[in-house]
Amino acid sequence: MSGVRVLVGTRKGGFILTSDQKRQKWEVSEPQFAGWEVWHMKASPLNPDRLFAAPSTGWFGQQVHRSDDGGKTWEPIGNEFKYASETGTHLWYDGTPHPWEFARVWHLEPSLTEPDTVYAGIEDAAIYKSTDAGQSWAEMAALRTHPTSTKWMPGAGGMGVHTIVQHPEDPKRIFVAISSAGVFKTEDGGESWQPMNKGLKSPQLPEPEAEVGHCVHRIAMHPSRPDTLFMQKHWDVMRSDDAGATWTEVSGNLPSDFGFPIDVHAHEPETIYVVPILSDSYHYPPDGKLRVYRSRTGGNDWEPLTKGLPQKDCYVNILRDAMAVDRLDSCGIYFGTTGGQVYASADSGDSWSPIVHDLPAVLSVEVQTLA
Amino acid sequence: MIRVVLPQHLQTLAKCDREVQVTVAGVVTQRSVLDALEALYPVLRGTIRDRDTGERRKLLRFYGCQEDLSNEDPDTPLPEPIAMGREPYLIIGAMAGG
Numbered sequence: 001m002s003g004v005r006v007l008v009g010t011r012k013g014g015f016i017l018t019s020d021q022k023r024q025k026w027e028v029s030e031p032q033f034a035g036w037e038v039w040h041m042k043a044s045p046l047n048p049d050r051l052f053a054a055p056s057t058g059w060f061g062q063q064v065h066r067s068d069d070g071g072k073t074w075e076p077i078g079n080e081f082k083y084a085s086e087t088g089t090h091l092w093y094d095g096t097p098h099p100w101e102f103a104r105v106w107h108l109e110p111s112l113t114e115p116d117t118v119y120a121g122i123e124d125a126a127i128y129k130s131t132d133a134g135q136s137w138a139e140m141a142a143l144r145t146h147p148t149s150t151k152w153m154p155g156a157g158g159m160g161v162h163t164i165v166q167h168p169e170d171p172k173r174i175f176v177a178i179s180s181a182g183v184f185k186t187e188d189g190g191e192s193w194q195p196m197n198k199g200l201k202s203p204q205l206p207e208p209e210a211e212v213g214h215c216v217h218r219i220a221m222h223p224s225r226p227d228t229l230f231m232q233k234h235w236d237v238m239r240s241d242d243a244g245a246t247w248t249e250v251s252g253n254l255p256s257d258f259g260f261p262i263d264v265h266a267h268e269p270e271t272i273y274v275v276p277i278l279s280d281s282y283h284y285p286p287d288g289k290l291r292v293y294r295s296r297t298g299g300n301d302w303e304p305l306t307k308g309l310p311q312k313d314c315y316v317n318i319l320r321d322a323m324a325v326d327r328l329d330s331c332g333i334y335f336g337t338t339g340g341q342v343y344a345s346a347d348s349g350d351s352w353s354p355i356v357h358d359l360p361a362v363l364s365v366e367v368q369t370l371a
Numbered sequence: 372m373i374r375v376v377l378p379q380h381l382q383t384l385a386k387c388d389r390e391v392q393v394t395v396a397g398v399v400t401q402r403s404v405l406d407a408l409e410a411l412y413p414v415l416r417g418t419i420r421d422r423d424t425g426e427r428r429k430l431l432r433f434y435g436c437q438e439d440l441s442n443e444d445p446d447t448p449l450p451e452p453i454a455m456g457r458e459p460y461l462i463i464g465a466m467a468g469g
Contacts, residue, residue: 035380059430059464060380060418076384076414080422 002370004326005070006334006355007051008342009038009364014053016071017355023332023346026355032074033065040321040364044110044118048370052118052134054105062104064120066134077134081105081122084139090124091153100124100144107321109164113171121161125152125178129190140190143176148195148212155180155215155234162320163216168223175229175244180215183231185244196244200233217260218320222269230272230299232262232320237274239299250299255286261323265348266331270298273325273333273349275318284315292335294349308352309343316341321364328369336362373404374459378431381419381462385412390459399454401433402445419462434461 006017013031032038036055044050051067053074062081065074081102092098103123111117120128120137126144128137143149143161152159160179167173172189175196182197200214207213215234222228231238231247235258238247251257256276265271272295278286285291290309293302316337326332333349336342340359345352372392382389393407402425409416420427425445427433433440436450436458452458 034383057380059378059428060384061428062417063384079417082423 004328004332005043005048005368005370006324006342006344007041007043007053007071007364007366007368008336008359008362009041009053009321010336010340010360010362011037012360014038014041014055015356015359017342019355021328023326023328023344026344028356029071032071033063036063038363039105040107040366042108042110042366043368044115045112046110046115048368050110050115050133052108052110054108054120056104062102064105064108064134078130078136081120081126081128081137082139083126083144084141085145088145088150090149090159091151093154095153097150100126103158103160106160106162107164109166111171112166112168119164119174121164121176123158123160124154125149125159125161125181127161127164127176127190140186142186142191143184143193146184146193146195148181151212152178152181153213163219165219165221165229167226169226173226175219175221177216177219177231179217180234181212182214182216183219183229183244196240197247198245199240199247199249200238201236201249202234204234218262220262220264220272222264225269228269228298230262230264232259232274234258234280237262237299250295252295252300252302254293254302255291255304259318260320261318261335263323263325263333265333266325266327267329268296268331268348271296271348272298273323274302275323275335277317283317288312288314290314290316290337292333292345292349292352305345305349305352307350308345319363321366322362324365324367326367326369332367334365334367336365338362372456373399373407373453374456375404375408376459376461378462378464380464381415384414384418387412392456399449400446401440401443401449401460404449404460405445430465432463432465434463435459 003020008015013034016029019026033055041053049070056062087100089097107121109119116133163177165175184193217232227243229240237251259277289311292305316339323335333345338361342355395403
């Protein structure tokens with residue numbers, strides 16, 4: 001079928017939303033992994049029928065499942081995430097050393113080049129790689145054992161690898177972002193990692209321009225410009241044009257530069273989207289108005305997108321993994337809220353409508369564009 | 372034959388009924404019953420006990436013969452009605468509260 005498939009992870013299961021290219025009429029699946037927290041679902045860019053999902057519960061722990069038929073059926077795959085070496089410690093909330101402990105999978109990132117390769121970002125912060133389609137996982141331990149890692153400290157939401165961005169042509173070059181350690185880059189397939197946080201300023205830190213410790217919420221890249229990265233930090237929207245070596249602030253005229261997701265238009269590499277949130281104390285939009293902000297200039301100059309979005313009494317949040325774009329000619333933008341709505345725009349954000357109103361709190365949104 | 376009752380989510384995961392039967396060679400203990408259960412349904416490894424330590428996951432409880440066995444020594448022989456299959460061994464998800 002040509003059209004789009006939206007993969008939605010929620011507090012109580014995963015949902016698959018499908019539509020044709022018009023993106024006006026939608027089918028909503030039954031809950032997948034009903035009752036489980038599905039932090040993330042994502043499809044292989046090389047095989048549209050291959051999906052990965054990461055359901056977990058406090059009762060029964062972590063599962064990872066794979067579908068090879070576009071989400072019709074799922075099979076459990078490897079869910080053993082052993083740290084590859086002596087775990088050592090990071091800082092705990094009280095400043096004392098705390099041993100690394102597996103909590104959950106935050107993010108699954110299928111490879112852009114190898115159909116059986118998939119990466120997993122976990123809490124406590126580490127990245128894993130599977131080369132057998134998720135049957136087994138091996139830690140890329142040089143990230144967790146980076147010399148700065150003894151100084152990493154979790155934020156209120158934990159300390160996890162939440163973003164994995166692959167270079168479109170060089171599979172050895174990967175960016176990750178960690179709450180709340182910052183951005184790291186490898187250029188040798190994970191053998192070594194470098195902090196890429198120069199230019200970030202975080203007044204919450206004793207040393208605001210520290211090498212690590214920044215609460216990066218999300219980074220995004222357009223595949224046509226792999227040296228340009230966009231970032232939604234705890235506060236501040238940032239960009240880098242030198243592959244993360246330095247960052248400059250592009251918050252410009254946003255009503256608040258606090259927020260979680262950031263994404264890039266599929267066909268316009270300087271068109272980016274954020275959803276401003278009032279502050280870290282409130283975690284809902286300013287003035288009770290749900291507004292996506294779009295910049296067509298790569299930041300600084302932002303316009304509110306409100307058509308079809310609630311402009312009063314709206315107090316939901318949009319989490320870091322809960323925005324995605326499709327690759328149809330008229331780019332579609334999607335995001336999910338903690339109130340259980342999934343909104344879609346089929347016209348680059350000019351207008352919006354809800355696909356579904358009443359899901360459990362949305363944790364993640366990914367989109368497949370189906371040929 | 373030992374009767375084991377599983378919570379809903381584990382039934383779904385293992386694609387099995389609420390009650391399953393396992394065979395234990397030797398002394399019937401909580402450890403040997405859970406070992407047999409995980410051998411029969413490998414997908415349950417790590418969902419009931421920690422993979423590395425073998426300790427009960429903290430939000431699960433083990434009941435049998437109207438007793439809470441959760442904190443008993445896992446190598447203590449289970450009560451005879453469970454070992455003989457007259458009573459089930461219950462794996463329970465703790466109440467979430469609230």
